[in-house]
Amino acid sequence: MATIKDIAHLSGVAPSTVSHVLNGTKHVKSETAERIRQTIHQMNYTPNQLARSLKTNRTNIIGVILPNIGNPFFTGIVEALEAVLSREGYHIVLCCTHDSPVSEAESVKLMVDRGVDGLVAICPGPQFDLSEAVKRNVPAISVDHRAAQARHTVLADNRMGGFLATDCLCRRGRSRVLLITDIVITDPFFERMAGYRNALAAHGILYDQNLVFESPVSYQDGYRAMEQIFERGVDFDSVFSASYYLTMGIMRSLAERNLRVGEDIAIVSYDDPDAASFTIPALTAIRQPLNEMGTLAGELLLKEIRHEPPSEHVHTIKPALIERESA
Amino acid sequence: MATIKDIAHLSGVAPSTVSHVLNGTKHVKSETAERIRQTIHQMNYTPNQLARSLKTNRTNIIGVILPNIGNPFFTGIVEALEAVLSREGYHIVLCCTHDSPVSEAESVKLMVDRGVDGLVAICPGPQFDLSEAVKRNVPAISVDHRAAQARHTVLADNRMGGFLATDCLCRRGRSRVLLITDIVITDPFFERMAGYRNALAAHGILYDQNLVFESPVSYQDGYRAMEQIFERGVDFDSVFSASYYLTMGIMRSLAERNLRVGEDIAIVSYDDPDAASFTIPALTAIRQPLNEMGTLAGELLLKEIRHEPPSEHVHTIKPALIERESA
DNA sequence: CTGAAAGCGCTTACAG
DNA sequence: CTGAAAGCGCTTACAG
Numbered sequence: 245m246a247t248i249k250d251i252a253h254l255s256g257v258a259p260s261t262v263s264h265v266l267n268g269t270k271h272v273k274s275e276t277a278e279r280i281r282q283t284i285h286q287m288n289y290t291p292n293q294l295a296r297s298l299k300t301n302r303t304n305i306i307g308v309i310l311p312n313i314g315n316p317f318f319t320g321i322v323e324a325l326e327a328v329l330s331r332e333g334y335h336i337v338l339c340c341t342h343d344s345p346v347s348e349a350e351s352v353k354l355m356v357d358r359g360v361d362g363l364v365a366i367c368p369g370p371q372f373d374l375s376e377a378v379k380r381n382v383p384a385i386s387v388d389h390r391a392a393q394a395r396h397t398v399l400a401d402n403r404m405g406g407f408l409a410t411d412c413l414c415r416r417g418r419s420r421v422l423l424i425t426d427i428v429i430t431d432p433f434f435e436r437m438a439g440y441r442n443a444l445a446a447h448g449i450l451y452d453q454n455l456v457f458e459s460p461v462s463y464q465d466g467y468r469a470m471e472q473i474f475e476r477g478v479d480f481d482s483v484f485s486a487s488y489y490l491t492m493g494i495m496r497s498l499a500e501r502n503l504r505v506g507e508d509i510a511i512v513s514y515d516d517p518d519a520a521s522f523t524i525p526a527l528t529a530i531r532q533p534l535n536e537m538g539t540l541a542g543e544l545l546l547k548e549i550r551h552e553p554p555s556e557h558v559h560t561i562k563p564a565l566i567e568r569e570s571a
Numbered sequence: 572m573a574t575i576k577d578i579a580h581l582s583g584v585a586p587s588t589v590s591h592v593l594n595g596t597k598h599v600k601s602e603t604a605e606r607i608r609q610t611i612h613q614m615n616y617t618p619n620q621l622a623r624s625l626k627t628n629r630t631n632i633i634g635v636i637l638p639n640i641g642n643p644f645f646t647g648i649v650e651a652l653e654a655v656l657s658r659e660g661y662h663i664v665l666c667c668t669h670d671s672p673v674s675e676a677e678s679v680k681l682m683v684d685r686g687v688d689g690l691v692a693i694c695p696g697p698q699f700d701l702s703e704a705v706k707r708n709v710p711a712i713s714v715d716h717r718a719a720q721a722r723h724t725v726l727a728d729n730r731m732g733g734f735l736a737t738d739c740l741c742r743r744g745r746s747r748v749l750l751i752t753d754i755v756i757t758d759p760f761f762e763r764m765a766g767y768r769n770a771l772a773a774h775g776i777l778y779d780q781n782l783v784f785e786s787p788v789s790y791q792d793g794y795r796a797m798e799q800i801f802e803r804g805v806d807f808d809s810v811f812s813a814s815y816y817l818t819m820g821i822m823r824s825l826a827e828r829n830l831r832v833g834e835d836i837a838i839v840s841y842d843d844p845d846a847a848s849f850t851i852p853a854l855t856a857i858r859q860p861l862n863e864m865g866t867l868a869g870e871l872l873l874k875e876i877r878h879e880p881p882s883e884h885v886h887t888i889k890p891a892l893i894e895r896e897s898a
Numbered sequence: 899c900t901g902a903a904a905g906c907g908c909t910t911a912c913a914g
Numbered sequence: 915c916t917g918a919a920a921g922c923g924c925t926t927a928c929a930g
Contacts, residue, residue, distance in 0.1 A: 245707060247907055258917045263909060273915055288706070293684040294625045295907035298922050303621075305685075313637075313665070314646030322640060322667070335681055338640070338665035340649070354662050357620040358632070379615070380572060463849045492849040499851045522790045522819040524826045524851055574923055585901045590925060600899055622923035625906050 246287040254283045266291060297359050306334045306545065307355030310366040311343045316517035317488075317534065321366055321387060324538025332546060334361065345371050352376050362545045365391065370430050383548035385541045390431060390558070396544040397558045398537050402432040405530040405563040406439020407446075409484045409512040412528065412571055414447040418482035418510050420455065424469055424494065425486035427458040436486045436514065455480060459490060466493025474501065481509065482571070488515035488529070495523060495570075510571040525569035533561045573614040581610045593618060624686050633661045633872065634682035637693040638670045643844035644815075644861065648693055648714060651865025659873060661688065672698050679703050689872045692718065697757050710875035712868045717758060717885070723871040724885045725864050729759040732857040732890040733766020734773075736811045736839040739855065739892055741774040745809035745837050747782065751796055751821065752813035754785040763813045763841065782807060786817060793820025801828065808836065809898070815842035815856070822850060822897075837898040852896035860888045 248266075252259040257276060262284075264270040265277045272280070283289075297303045306329055310318050326336050337360070339351040348368055355363060356377050363377050363384040374393040377384040386394035413421050423440050426433045441451050455478070459469035466489060473480075474497070485491040491513040495505055503509050506525045513520065516531035540559055547553075575593075579586040584603060589611075591597040592604045599607075610616075624630045633656050637645050653663050664687070666678040675695055682690060683704050690704050690711040701720040704711040713721035740748050750767050753760045768778050782805070786796035793816060800807075801824070812818040818840040822832055830836050833852045840847065843858035867886055874880075 248909095249907080259908080260910075260918080261916060264916090267909080269910080271915070276915080290680070290684055292625070292686075292907050294621055294630075294686050295922090296909075298619070298621045298625055298907080298924085299909045301922080303685075310640075312646065313640035313649060314643045316641045319639065319641030323669075326667070335677075336667075338667070339662075340653070340665070342650075350662075353617070357617055358630075359619075359621050463845050467849070492846060496849050496851060496853075518790050519819060519846070522794070522823050524823060526823075575925095576923080586923090587902080587925075588900060591900090594925080596926080598899070603899080619923050622906090623925075625908085625923080626925045628906080 245292075246289045248289075248291065251280065251283050251287060251289050254287070255280045301359070303359045303361055304334050305358075305360045306336050306362045306364065307339060307351075307358075307360040308336055308364050308366065309339050309341060309348065309351045309355070309368065311368070312340050313338070316519070317515055317532065318366055320532075320534025321538040321541070324535045325364065325542045326538075328539055328542030328546070341368070343369055345369050348372050349376075356380050356382055362549055364541050364545060365389065365394075370428075383545055385545050385548075387537060387541050388432060395548060395557060396541075398541045398544070399558060399560045400432070400532045400537060401560050401562050402435035403439040403442070405514060405532070406436035406484070406486070407443045408439070408563065408565040409436075409514065409530050410440045410443035411446065412512050412565055412567070413482045413484060413510055414443060414449065416482075416510055416571060419447075419449050420452075420480040420482065421449075422473065422478070422480040422483040423456045423486065424466070424473075424483060424490050425456070425458055426461050426490075429458070433486055440484055454478065461487045461489050463489055463492045463496075466490035467497050468493070470494045470497035483509060483511045485511060485513045488513055488517060488520065491527065492523070506570050512565075512571045516566050520566075521568065523570075528568045528571035529566050531564050531566045533563060536561050572619075573616045575616075575618065578607065578610050578614060578616050581614070582607045628686070630686045630688055631661055632685075632687045633663050633689045633691065634666060634678075634685075634687040635663055635691050635693065636666050636668060636675065636678045636682070636695065638695070639667050640665070643846070644842055644859065645693055647859075647861025648865040648868070651862045652691065652869045653865075655866055655869030655873070668695070670696060672696050675699050676703075683707050683709055689876055691868050691872060692716065692721075694759075697755075710872055712872050712875075714864060714868050715759060722875060722884060723868075725868045725871070726885060726887045727759070727859045727864060728887050728889050729762035730766040730769070732841060732859070733763035733811070733813070734770045735766070735890065735892040736763075736841065736857050737767045737770030738773065739839050739894070739898055740809045740811060740837055741770060741776065743809075743837060743898060746774075746776050747779075747807040747809065748776075749800065749805070749807040749810045750783045750813065751793070751800075751810060751817050752783070752785055753788050753817075756785070760813055767811055781805065788814045788816050790816055790819045790823075793817035794824050795820070797821045797824035810836060810838045812838060812840045815840055815844060815847065818854065819850070833897045839892075839898045843893050847893075848895065850897075855895045855898035856893050858891050858893045860890060863888050 248259045252262050265280050341347040367388040374384045378393045386397045459465050513527045513529040516529040520527040520529045575586045579589045668674040694715040701711045705720045713724045786792045840854045840856040843856040847854040847856045
């Protein structure tokens with residue numbers, strides 16, 4: 245590969261001059277500049293970013309750590325994030341952790357060691373630790389998780405979401421509201437449950453421990469959970485499903501028992517991917533403000549990178565109830 | 572941040588010695604080594620990978636370029652890929668292109684300039700160009716796309732998939748088989764259509780141009796396409812949907828018209844994400860060999876990195892028909 | 899078993 | 915307007 249030296253030789257100038265036309269850091273006589281640009285083009289030269297970064301301490305890369313690809317919840321956030329960051333010349337690079345704490349720690353180290361200019365962690369596990377980034381002075385934002393070390397945290401108001409979902413059900417006259425939630429009670433799920441209880445209270449409905457079920461989160465697990473609930477003969481008239489993945493399994497279980505969703509049993513689901521409008525019946529769901537969350541996270545990160553004064557540290561964004569057919 | 576020099580000073584040795592204990596590249600007297608390890612630990616030192624890479628020309632990073640996150644088709648491939656590569660000490664880093672050719676080109680450049688040790692492009696657009704990687708001698712694998720420049724290409728047998736899907740329908744006595752496919756006819760979609768035609772022919776059914784529809788690919792677009800087909804009064808008894816996203820929209824359109832999927836209208840869908848078992852009715856679908864594709868891509872990349880002799884250049888993996896309720 | 903020195907490919911004060 | 919030189923933080927022959 246050609247180096248900046250090669251280009252310098254071939255153009256009859258010094259490497260520093262080439263560097264300056266490359267970066268526009270100083271005025272170079274237009275003839276010289278043109279000549280240099282020509283040989284750059286002829287040689288198909290591209291600066292070695294590793295060397296550049298070593299010197300400048302900048303990579304123009306923002307690392308994003310997320311549990312996995314394939315979950316539409318992340319897509320919305322990452323897209324918004326990318327939109328605001330790419331506008332400022334940053335590239336986004338993703339690391340998946342598969343919800344493994346070990347992998348989360350490795351990902352932080354990997355990206356910090358590779359000199360990313362900033363880090364955003366989306367929906368990390370409860371023990372997620374950004375101190376490695378903080379120690380090395382790389383700005384970091386935590387999304388959907390209160391990380392002690394992140395200067396900024398972007399949260400969705402899960403309590404409000406839980407309230408909205410349950411309240412919707414109660415307003416429709418449902419009083420035996422099943423809550424099916426993630427078996428690992430991270431903050432968001434804890435908050436959703438709090439919202440559930442608040443809504444019940446607001447409607448004068450007594451909280452009944454026997455209506456709350458925890459399950460691993462997958463389509464299949466949602467199905468299994470619902471089957472067990474039927475086997476136990478639980479009395480209920482509606483479901484607040486705290487995860488879209490659970491919802492799909494729940495709906496199948498109901499269908500197999502010929503229960504009509506939206507009539508016999510009302511359902512409100514958390515999360516509102518495109519697919520939620522295409523289940524049959526379409527889902528009434530809590531839409532998380534993914535776009536806003538991603539945008540805000542991006543803006544906060546830029547501020548930190550530029551050492552602009554932080555506004556608040558924890559930002560909470562409100563979700564919305566999207567009413568369709570299932571409730 | 573501490574550097575290798577700092578560690579050397581504090582341990583009373585030369586930087587080269589620290590380097591050797593760091594990398595195990597030479598035997599160092601165990602006392603010395605221990606002392607060095609201690610100060611490394613005390614100082615919480617981590618080598619600067621940028622500097623290391625600049626010198627060694629290795630980053631231990633494999634760049635994966637894919638259209639987007641949020642599509643379960645990619646999840647399977649990436650997971651398998653990660654499994655085989657991480658076993659060999661490589662980390663995977665993702666770049667999303669959102670199906671934009673510009674972004675595809677930038678991603679290749681970004682990763683190559685950052686010195687990735689290998690590249691795999693999953694399902695890139697028709698004009699995708701790996702020559703930038705080839706020119707710089709970085710091994711590259713193309714998955715689900717015949718890239719002229721990639722030494723190795725991993726393909727799914729889409730023709731077979733198209734055949735299997737259509738054949739399934741015909742075997743069940745359907746003869747008016749609608750084909751709804753992506754409006755951008757990339758190789759995979761072209762092949763699926765070829766399989767469709769082959770299957771029709773095998774069953775002695777005349778190919779009818781009027782049964783073939785092209786549509787952008789999303790839930791909503793699938794719905795729209797189906798609605799238009801109804802408006803035109805097309806006569807059909809079954810659907811081969813060449814994309815899972817289309818299928819969801821198609822099913823909703825049928826449901827709204829009170830047509831029973833699997834009885835009035837049979838459907839076979841391409842792609843078999845977890846969700847395919849949880850639609851109502853569950854989908855008969857073509858399952859792509861994602862795990863195999865990812866594993867093979869990873870293995871081929873490793874071979875190239877190690878300059879091992881290539882076996883074949885184009886590897887085609889067979890899909891399978893998964894029979895459920897929709898056909 | 900350990901160290902001095904060169905060099906990876908850039909950038910950036912500094913000098914002229 | 916241009917260039918010589920130092921240095922970013924490592925690794926790796928080479929010498930001893």
